[in-house]
Every structure is written in structure tokens, then in C-alpha cells.
Amino acid sequence: MTTQKIKVAVTGATGETGVSIIKALLESEEFAVTAYVRPSSTEKPQLQDFKEKKVPIIPLDLEAAPLEEIVKAIQGQDIIISGVMPHTSDIEKKLANAAKEVGVKRFIPSFFAPLAPPTGVNILREIKEEVINHVKKLHLPYTVIDAGGWYQVSLPNPPSGRLDYMTKIPSNAQYGDGHYSTSVVDIGDIGKYVALIIKDPRTLNKYVFVYNEVWTHDAMFKLVEELSGETVERQIIPEESLEAGIQEASKAYKQDPSYKNFVLLLVQQYANQNWVRGDNLPETGTYLGYLLSKDLYPDFKFVGLRDFAKEALDGKAQPVYTTKTFDF
Amino acid sequence: MTTQKIKVAVTGATGETGVSIIKALLESEEFAVTAYVRPSSTEKPQLQDFKEKKVPIIPLDLEAAPLEEIVKAIQGQDIIISGVMPHTSDIEKKLANAAKEVGVKRFIPSFFAPLAPPTGVNILREIKEEVINHVKKLHLPYTVIDAGGWYQVSLPNPPSGRLDYMTKIPSNAQYGDGHYSTSVVDIGDIGKYVALIIKDPRTLNKYVFVYNEVWTHDAMFKLVEELSGETVERQIIPEESLEAGIQEASKAYKQDPSYKNFVLLLVQQYANQNWVRGDNLPETGTYLGYLLSKDLYPDFKFVGLRDFAKEALDGKAQPVYTTKTFDF
Numbered sequence: 001m002t003t004q005k006i007k008v009a010v011t012g013a014t015g016e017t018g019v020s021i022i023k024a025l026l027e028s029e030e031f032a033v034t035a036y037v038r039p040s041s042t043e044k045p046q047l048q049d050f051k052e053k054k055v056p057i058i059p060l061d062l063e064a065a066p067l068e069e070i071v072k073a074i075q076g077q078d079i080i081i082s083g084v085m086p087h088t089s090d091i092e093k094k095l096a097n098a099a100k101e102v103g104v105k106r107f108i109p110s111f112f113a114p115l116a117p118p119t120g121v122n123i124l125r126e127i128k129e130e131v132i133n134h135v136k137k138l139h140l141p142y143t144v145i146d147a148g149g150w151y152q153v154s155l156p157n158p159p160s161g162r163l164d165y166m167t168k169i170p171s172n173a174q175y176g177d178g179h180y181s182t183s184v185v186d187i188g189d190i191g192k193y194v195a196l197i198i199k200d201p202r203t204l205n206k207y208v209f210v211y212n213e214v215w216t217h218d219a220m221f222k223l224v225e226e227l228s229g230e231t232v233e234r235q236i237i238p239e240e241s242l243e244a245g246i247q248e249a250s251k252a253y254k255q256d257p258s259y260k261n262f263v264l265l266l267v268q269q270y271a272n273q274n275w276v277r278g279d280n281l282p283e284t285g286t287y288l289g290y291l292l293s294k295d296l297y298p299d300f301k302f303v304g305l306r307d308f309a310k311e312a313l314d315g316k317a318q319p320v321y322t323t324k325t326f327d328f
Numbered sequence: 329m330t331t332q333k334i335k336v337a338v339t340g341a342t343g344e345t346g347v348s349i350i351k352a353l354l355e356s357e358e359f360a361v362t363a364y365v366r367p368s369s370t371e372k373p374q375l376q377d378f379k380e381k382k383v384p385i386i387p388l389d390l391e392a393a394p395l396e397e398i399v400k401a402i403q404g405q406d407i408i409i410s411g412v413m414p415h416t417s418d419i420e421k422k423l424a425n426a427a428k429e430v431g432v433k434r435f436i437p438s439f440f441a442p443l444a445p446p447t448g449v450n451i452l453r454e455i456k457e458e459v460i461n462h463v464k465k466l467h468l469p470y471t472v473i474d475a476g477g478w479y480q481v482s483l484p485n486p487p488s489g490r491l492d493y494m495t496k497i498p499s500n501a502q503y504g505d506g507h508y509s510t511s512v513v514d515i516g517d518i519g520k521y522v523a524l525i526i527k528d529p530r531t532l533n534k535y536v537f538v539y540n541e542v543w544t545h546d547a548m549f550k551l552v553e554e555l556s557g558e559t560v561e562r563q564i565i566p567e568e569s570l571e572a573g574i575q576e577a578s579k580a581y582k583q584d585p586s587y588k589n590f591v592l593l594l595v596q597q598y599a600n601q602n603w604v605r606g607d608n609l610p611e612t613g614t615y616l617g618y619l620l621s622k623d624l625y626p627d628f629k630f631v632g633l634r635d636f637a638k639e640a641l642d643g644k645a646q647p648v649y650t651t652k653t654f655d656f
Contacts, residue, residue: 117464129461136445136616205615287533288464289617 005032006199009074011062011095012083013037014046016150016187016320017112021081024191026053030199034077036060062091070098077102079198082110087262089130096131100138106198107135107142112190114149114182114273114280115209115288121279122269123253123262143203146290147190148183148211149274151308152320156221158230163312166319169267174234175242175275178218182274183211183281186303187320193293193300202296209285210293212302217275220305227309239276246272333360334527337402339390339423340411341365342374344515344648345440345475349409352519354381358527362405364388390419398426405430407526410438415590417458424459428466434526435463435470440518442477442511442601442608443537443616449607450597451581451590471531474618475518476511476539477602479636480648484549486558486641494640494647497595502562503570503603506546510602511539511609514631515648521621521628530624537613538621540630545603548633555637567604574600 008025012018013035025031035050039059047057060073062084074080080099082092092109099107109131116122118129135142156172157163193210197203225232249265273279282292293300311317336353340346341363353359363378367387375385388401390412402408408427410420420437427435437459444450446457463470484500485491521538525531543551553560577593601607610620621628639645 117461117467119458119461120465130447133445133447133457137448139445139612139615205617284467287467289533 003030006030007032007034007076007078008081008198009034009036009077009079010081010083011036011060012085012110013050013057014041014044015083015085017110017147017190018081018083019046020187020191021083021194022050022055022191023188024195026050026055027192028195031195034058036062036073038062062095067094067097067101070095071101074098074102074104077104079106079108080104081108081194081198083112084110087127087259089127089134092131093134096135096138096140100140105141106204107140108145108194108198109135109142111144111146113146114270115146115285115290116269116273116279117288121273121277122266124266124269141204143197143205144207145194145197146207146209146285147193148185148209148280149270150187150320151184151303151305151312152187152317154184154215154220155305155309155312156224156232156234158224158228158232158313160228160230162228162315163224165315166312166317172233172235173271174217174221174236175271176237176239178221178234178236179216180275180278181214181216181281183209183214184305185210185212186308188318189300189302193297196297196300200296203291207288207290208293208296209282209290211282213305214281215305223306223309224313227306228313237271242268242272242276331358334358335360335362335404335406336409336526337362337364337405337407338409338411339364339388340413340438341378341385342369342372343411343413344478345438345518346409346411347374348515348519349411349522350378350383350519351516352523354378354383355520356523359523362386364390364401366390390423395422395425395429398423399429402426402430402432405432407434407436408432409436409522409526411440412438415455415587417455417462420459421462424463424466424468428468433469434532435468436473436522436526437463437470439472439474441474442598443474443613443618444597444601444607445616449601449605450594452594452597469532471525471533472535473522473525474535474537474613475521476513476537476608477598478515478648479512479631479633479640480515480645482512482543482548483633483637483640484552484560484562486552486556486560488556488558490556490641490643491552493643494645500561500563501599502545502549502564503599504565504567506549506562506564507544508603508606509542509544509609511537511542512633513538513540514636516646517628517630521625524625524628528624531619535616535618536621536624537610537618539610541633542609543633551634551637552641555634556641565599570596570600570604 008031010018010022014037025033034056036058039061042059111128116125119126153167153169197208221232246268253261253265336359338346338350342365353361362384364386367389370387439456444453447454481495481497525536549560574596581589581593
């Protein structure tokens with residue numbers, strides 16, 4: 001008797017989340033993974049490891065390809081995981097249409113972000129809302145997966161610059177008095193959670209929030225100070241300044257909806273939802289209708305922030321977003 | 329020892345759903361009800377019964393009143409049930425802001441309609457989506473309650489005109505071959521379900537779908553024929569005609585967003601979601617994240633459609649929407 005493998009298609013396979021997911025899926029015998037990448041991305045170094053492991057890499061331009069071409073490319077797949085980071089909802093709506101035509105068992109739209117209410121707080125979350133609303137109109141089986149802030153972009157950097165290599169995203173800002181808390185997760189663990197979630201009948205047509213630990217900003221600064229022996233300078237940003245910054249960036253984006261203005265607005269909105277509004281907390285997740293990874297998988301062996309910080313300060317952590325501000 | 333009553337405010341108290349809810353709440357000793365009505369509605373006959381039962385009737389113009397006035401009017405209430413039928417989301421957003429300021433334990437936005445996905449199918453559902461998204465941004469405790477099609481507007485009318493008195497909404501149309509099914513409910517039962525739901529901790533921050541039975545259009549025609557002894561003519565509307573009608577009405581509404589065009593579009597959209605798309609079914613409710621009244625309250629003594637139809641044909645049912653096409 002042979003057990004049929006679950007056929008999983010991952011689009012946006014070279015993105016940070018896409019790589020984490022494929023790595024985790026490959027660790028299990030249950031999945032047959034196919035990676036879909038932009039034709040211009042087929043030679044990206046992130047794919048080398050997957051090529052060695054004989055993962056089929058399919059070039060597919062989701063933006064330019066007509067529906068029929070996408071349908072043909074994903075024919076036979078059981079699960080579609082979208083790892084694209086769209087500036088508009090059009091690409092993923094088209095992918096959902098194709099998934100509906102193919103009759104996939106589950107569609108995972110590209111959420112994978114800190115929690116926010118559907119509208120009015122985060123401009124990217126609003127685009128994702130358009131996608132999931134389209135999925136619901138299609139009556140396409142789905143699971144939404146959101147995730148806490150990544151350790152990799154959350155840790156403050158000590159003055160010695162020992163964490164310079166980790167990311168290009170500056171992270172020594174502290175909003176308000178530093179005692180607000182937020183949920184964080186190791187990006188390597190996100191893929192492992194996804195591998196559990198997509199085969200779990202309890203998560204079908206549900207929202208799931210994945211996180212490892214809840215930390216205050218103050219405690220994170222103290223952790224890095226303790227482990228590094230250095231004093232870490234805090235760039236204290238009062239809540240009002242953040243609010244004013246969002247207003248300004250929002251205005252600029254309305255006047256000129258460029259990619260740069262989009263990112264400038266988005267970064268501040270994330271800070272607001274993660275650190276000031278308290279959106280990115282397990283209890284808000286429950287309020288917003290999410291199942292929590294802690295309840296679903298209480299025995300999950302996750303990497304704690306303390307262990308991650310030690311490794312990171314020793315220069316051994318995997319960097320993220322090193323080439324661009326955001327890998328859209 | 330005295331038990332504190334749950335203080336419930338009902339706005340839009342003269343609407344069909346508002347009346348059903350207040351009637352049910354008054355049947356229980358647990359609730360202290362206050363009815364809020366437009367200043368122009370204080371003398372409406374629907375309120376006579378409530379006045380006799382000493383229900384406080386508070387005139388409140390939600391559209392014109394500034395936030396502070398609404399806050400003052402609802403101060404001390406535990407639960408707000410909105411029965412307004414807004415053409416835009418502004419009124420209910422303001423009411424939600426007031427509810428947040430007062431710190432109510434639960435806000436029930438004005439849903440109370442057949443199931444539809446959040447966007448792309450029903451123009452009124454889209455307005456409601458704006459309201460619930462605003463509620464979620466406020467982190468205001470809520471329960472969304474939707475309900476199957478009312479018996480009162482679903483039964484076909486036999487040629488003798490014995491159901492003429494029931495409603496002004498024509499209901500002898502049959503979409504497609506009549507074998508699609510939809511969920512239906514007695515409007516009198518909606519209030520009784522609401523009285524259970526608003527005090528139920530399982531329904532806090534959840535969506536609930538309330539229905540009594542699932543019927544095909546064909547079976548409804550046969551039921552009326554059997555009970556009346558008459559042959560009921562079916563106005564058969566092919567699915568394509570409905571689709572074309574929606575396209576046309578949608579175009580007309582975009583060109584002239586008048587109330588009349590709104591209703592003309594809405595009526596056809598309801599027909600589409602109820603009878604063609606299959607949105608208004610318990611299984612779609614589960615897909616869309618709703619808890620079902622049948623699961624929550626399996627012992628609920630509901631009125632069956634057969635019993636209702638008998639009563640209605642005997643001229644003993646309570647009419648709805650008799651004065652206007654829609655009681656907005």
C-alpha cells in the first residue's frame with residue numbers, strides 16, 4: 001500500500017516566508033512540493049537547496065499569465081500556498097480563480113503577518129481583505145494564517161553592531177514607554193506551523209494565528225543588554241509622533257501611490273498595530289476570530305526568543321530582508 | 329437578593345426585526361428594555377403595545393445627533409441592538425463609537441439578513457461589512473446575527489389572493505427549475521433567538537446564523553397548493569435573466585445611487601444569493617464562520633413553515649412590509 005502524498009504548490013517561493021514554508025514541508029514525507037517562481041527569479045540563490053532536493057521549480061508570471069495558463073500550471077495540486085506579496089489584490093484573486101477551477105482542497109492566501117483588524121489600520125491588510133473576500137465569494141476552501149513579528153526584525157541592535165548582519169530594517173525604536181507587548185515568532189518556525197496547519201481538518205475555512213512568545217519592547221531591550229553586556233540605545237518615539245507620522249505618510253500615499261510611499265506608510269502602521277494598538281496579541285486574535293497555534297499545537301517545540309538572541313549575537317542566525325527594505 | 333437585569337437598548341425599534349426582538353425580550357424577566365426610535369416615529373402603532381408594557385421609548389435621531397448626544401442617551405446600557413437599516417454605514421459607525429465610549433458589553437450590529445459573502449454579492453451586506461470592520465477596529469465586543477428568509481415573504485400566493493394581506497413583496501417567482509434550497513425562519517422566532525444569543529457567552533465576538541428550516545422553492549409551491557387546494561402559478565425566471573437583471577440594476581445604481589435603484593438591485597441580489605448561489609444555507613454559514621442556531625439551541629421550539637402556512641392561509645398571520653417596499 002502506498003500513501004498518496006499531499007501535493008502542495010507554493011507561489012512566491014523565493015520570499016522569506018515561502019522559503020521557510022518549503023523547508024518545513026520538505027522535512028515531512030507527507031508532502032510533494034512544487035515551487036512556483038517569477039521567470040526572473042529561477043536562478044535566485046534561495047532556490048539552490050530546493051533544486052538539490054529535486055523540488056520542481058516552475059517559472060510562472062502570475063501577473064502576466066492569463067487564467068488558463070495558471071490553471072494548467074497548478075492542475076493536480078491539492079493545496080495552494082500563496083507567498084506573493086501583492087501591492088494590489090489582482091494577482092491573488094486570479095490565483096484564487098484558478099484554484100477554484102482546479103478544485104483544490106485548500107487555498108492559503110498570502111497573509112503571514114502580524115494581526116490587525118480587517119480595515120482602517122494597515123494598508124496591506126486591507127488588500128489581503130479584498131483577497132479573502134473574493135475567496136469567500138468563490139466558496140473556495142481556505143485557511144488564513146497570520147504570524148507574530150519575526151524575531152529576526154524585532155531584536156534591538158547593540159552599539160557594537162553585532163546584529164548588523166541580521167536585517168536592514170532598523171529596530172532600535174521604542175514606542176511610548178516600552179511596556180506595550182506584542183507576539184513574536186521565529187521565521188523558521190512559521191513554516192513548521194504551516195506544515196501542521198494545512199493538513200489539519202480543524203483549521204479548514206478558519207483563521208489561525210501563529211506565534212511563539214509575547215514580549216514587551218522594554219524586556220527585549222533588556223534581554224539584548226543582558227546577553228551582549230552592552231547598553232542599547234533606545235530611540236524613543238512617542239505615540240503621538242507615530243500617529244502624526246502615519247497621518248503624513250497616509251496623505252503622501254494618497255497623493256502619490258508609489259511603492260516607496262506604500263512602504264513608508266506600512267512600516268509605521270506595523271509599529272502602531274504591534275506596539276501601540278495591541279492588535280498583535282493572542283487575545284486580540286481570539287477577538288478577531290483566529291484559532292491560536294498554542295491551543296492547536298501545545299506540544300510544538302518552538303525556538304524561544306532568548307535562545308534565538310544568543311545565537312543571533314553569536315553571528316549564527318539566518319539574516320532576513322538583507323537586500324531590500326521589503327522583498328515585495 | 330435581587331438579580332440585576334440586563335439593560336438592552338434597541339434602536340430602530342419600529343422596524344420588523346426590532347419589533348420581533350423587543351417582543352421576545354419582554355417575555356423574559358432577565359432584560360430591561362429601552363426602545364430608541366426616530367423622533368418622527370414615536371407615535372407609530374407598532375409602539376402601542378410596548379408603551380402599555382411601560383417600555384421607555386426614547387426619541388433619538390441617530391443621523392443628526394452628535395456623538396455626545398448618543399453617548400448620553402445610551403449611557404448605562406449593557407447591550408445595544410441596532411435595528412436600523414442604513415443606506416450607508418455612517419449611522420451605525422457612529423452608534424458603535426458611542427457604544428465603545430459607554431463601554432457596552434455587547435454590540436449587535438444591524439445584520440439580521442440571509443447569508444451572503446462579505447462582498448461582491450449583496451450591496452447591503454457590503455455596507456454591513458463596513459460597519460463590522462469598524463467595530464473590529466474599535467475592539468468593541470459584538471455578535472453578528474443573520475437570519476434566513478422570512479416565511480412571511482417567502483410563501484407563494486395562491487390565485488384566490490388569500491395571502492394578499494401578508495406582504496406587498498411579490499413572491500410567486502421561481503428561479504431556475506425550483507430545486508435550489510434556502511433557509512427560512514419565522515420572523516417572530518428571530519426575536520426569540522436573539523433573546524437567547526445576546527446572553528450566551530458562546531456567541532460573544534462571533535457570527536450566528538438563525539434559521540428554522542431549509543426548503544426548495546418547488547416544495548414551497550407544492551405546500552401552498554396542498555394546503556390551499558389551489559394551483560399556484562409560477563413565474564419562472566431563468567438564472568440568466570436574474571444575472572442580466574442584476575447587471576442592469578447594478579449599472580443603473582452606479583449611474584444614479586437613488587434609494588429606488590438601491591432597492592431594485594437589492595431585491596434581485598437577495599433572489600440570487602437565496603435561490604441560485606446557495607449562500608443562504610447552513611453549510612455556507614459554517615463555511616463563512618457562523619455558528620448555527622440549530623447547534624447552539626437544539627431544543628428551541630420553532631414554528632415550522634407548514635404550520636405557519638396553514639395559519640397564514642387562514643388569515644391569521646402577522647403581515648410584514650405592508651406599507652412600503654422596504655421599511656428602511
